[in-house]
Amino acid sequence: MLVAGNMVGSGIFIVSADMARDVGGAGWLLVLWLLTGLMTILGGLCYAELAGAFPKAGGQYVFLKEAFSPLWGFLYGWSAFTVIQCGSIAAVAVAFTKFLGVLVPFLGAGSEAILLKVPMEVNIPLQLPWMPEPVTIFERQFFTITTGQLIATGIIILLTFINCLGVSQGALVQNVFTVAKLLALTLVIVMGLAVAIDWSVVRANLGGAWVPALDTARVGRTMMLTDMGPHAAFALVAGAAMVGSLFSADAWANVTLTAGEVRNPGRNMPLSLVLGTSMVIALYILCNLAYMAVLPVSGDEALAAQLKEQAEREPARTGSIYRGKARELGISQAQDDRVGTAVMDVASPGWGRVAMACGIMVSTFGCVNGMILVTARLYWAMARDGLFFRVAGTLNARGVPQASLVMQASWSIVLVFSGTYSELLDYVIFASLLFYAITVAGLVVLRIRQPGLERPYRVPGFPLVPIVYFILCLLMMVTLLVARPEYTWPGLILVGLGIPVYFGWKAVRPAGATGS
Template sequence: MKRQLKLWDAVMIVMGSMIGSGIFIVSSDMMRQLGSGYWLIMVWGLTTLATIAAAICYGELSSMYPRAGGQYAYLTEIFGRMTGFLYGWSLFAVIQTGTIAAVAVAFGKFTAYIFPVLSDAPPIYENGSFMITWMQIVAIGVIIFLTFINTRGLESGKFVQSIFTAAKIIALVALVFGGLYLMKVSFFAENVQFGWSAFQNLTGDGWVPIDGRTLMAGVAAAMVGAIFSSVAWENVTFISGEIRHPERNVVRAMVIGTSLVMLLYLLCNYIYLATLSREEMAFAANDRVAVAAAEKLLGHTGTIIMAFLVMVSTFGCVNGLVLAGARVFQTMAKDGLFLRQAIPNNQHDVPARSLWLQGLWASLLCLSGQYGNLLDMVSFVIVIFYMITVFGVVYQRWKHPKKDRSYRTFLYPIPVIVYLLVGGLFCGLLIIYKQQYTWPGLILVLIGIPIYYLINNKKPNTDNS
């Protein structure tokens, strides 16, 4: 791998991979779950704290293992081949490819908002509940196009990433400051008034008082949306082998990128809470809370501008996910844990076969229509792997205290404790209150165990893990 990416490129990959469709949608459902802007801000605040803490922790591991593969490489080095494979298996099966599919379909849906003919047209194919729509075709077209762009060389992929990430950051900043300038009446104080002493939840009977147990269930469900919007920052570790001075630039990119994105998320949610009433947020059409806010500020013109913004955002997000994910599968193939056809680079020094395998599976998930359900189900698993990786910092300090570390976790062990506590709270609440989000994801991971042994039985294995 040639080290062609600078710190700026790495920051753009972090921010571009994080900012997709979530921030424009999930706050609507979060309001329905929580019934209060106070608790909505609390959940986003917890997610912000945990995300930045995890990025700080990952920095130490990136300085110890600055090779392609990132989190997969860390887990393999620290806990053995099986742990690394189970993460990589989950990544290919749904985490990376499912996210690509979900964000690409979001691009298709917002394209259809601007061009209604796409949504008004009858399905291309329909058989019972299964159908293929033009929005899905648009999504697949985006995946194929960006996969092709990335096979033309790293310069092509990073150019697209830098342009579209810069565009959507500027647009989000414009949304925040434009909202502050254009806002005539603020609903913020009204939306945050339901705090510790007045829990409410949206039911068929409207807003009704709820007890602490129901609130915790709502917090768990709301955190799924906030976490989904805040993951994928670790994608920059997947391409460590192509970043200049990865031992220092990877951690800088993660901390700078995650901090800026989460600040933008908090500011956007302030605009939503100040621009819209509680009912307007909760009942935003198709959960498009950003579009509802834009319509309030600028009328119909605002909805078109916001739909275009989401198209820019999702396009750049898909590119970042496509660019980074293929490097993990190539690294797994080199370790004998993925299809060996994914190993070679093409004449442009990029893993073209790995890119096309990823793109093909993501496209099939687009057609299946099940990616959204799968992503909800594996949010639990994503956080579990984050927690295992963060714990790896502690484990390596104990097991290899003298191993070279060009960067040590800032304020250690505080970031480790913060992430493990918040991640443990999230997973614990889901296990207690939202088990439909936990068992399917765990089953998906467990399916990888027989596959791992099947792969290892086909060749000699010198690793006892």
């Protein structure tokens, strides 16, 4: 339940739109999801061995510390707090408001929900030796506060409070919402593949399955930055488009953070990882097939621009403006990228999109709860080793790391106000891939250094499985560094900043702190 609860959130209902704009053809879109599935399952197999060998609270932090040194464990924890985990919490909370906008446009994310807009000119360029011209890594013309950001903040505060009441309360919320989100996902699959399937759309998608979107702005920009041909640039852009699908399948490793609280973790942790990741990936592939059975992959860009302009002029009529246009807009131009609700709008006009929006809101709510529930255990474990604020290593009267939960919520809220959903995705996924790759390399190191270590589960196909996973992560990171430097380089720099922070922390930590 916890693996599925952490994995299934907002992404599967949103990211296919942006991916479709990048790659164009249905075949390319499906290939990216299949590659994501392969990477996720391979990673799950590797982490299953590590979780069985080190059944302690802390997950990746513990694995890296044991395989390499406390420095590597700290760098992961530092990155998780500043970018990976808190960024994921912020991104999914923001996604909740995207679908709230279906019910009450003023409360959703978007220009119609702006409460405060203050001019601010910030432009930070990045120039690297192979770039013909600099790219902007951070740019803001206005600081805005929207109703969507306030609601996302409220969700984070509410779920943090619930989890402070005790593990059982947080777990109960998680179980209820996990069942609800899996039902929502199943509903899209059934409606798309059995009820609303349009064979003319299917034939059109199959006919253009392998037509790449060679004229996209991102391909042109990549050619400018790398001086490569359009097909090579498309390959880079397609790889970068996997950010969305990888984010949707991310958080599968979060279950390892709670290993210290699981019965028989040596058996149950590997079982949860392998079965949980496989089940969710199968549902994701079916969900995308359902999208393609109802909606054309490439929608009408001119119509999308016209409807968006009209909705901005008359925000109160947004719902009626877009009504009945879902099929023409397709996957790539779905309103606010809400592909899941677009399918339901076609399958059952009227109540369908509303019901689906409610289901996806339940899904995102449960996903935020799952991340809040498990991630605070990471900072608790670090604090116990003297590598995080001492107060984060304390438990309240109910046995919950309350201080750790509050710190996590506070930084997540800051990130809610710092960027958009897509920006948060780009910042998060590169840092995640970096530490997934290093952790899997640690599995190989541990096999060599500690051959006698008790391993209730051993990854099949060793060393091929971890090597293939490591190479795939490496290829994705190189792709992102070239195709999206404005997002990936800041993440890499932030990880690097953790090195002086670590040695500074070691120098000033209290004498009674534990840890090696």
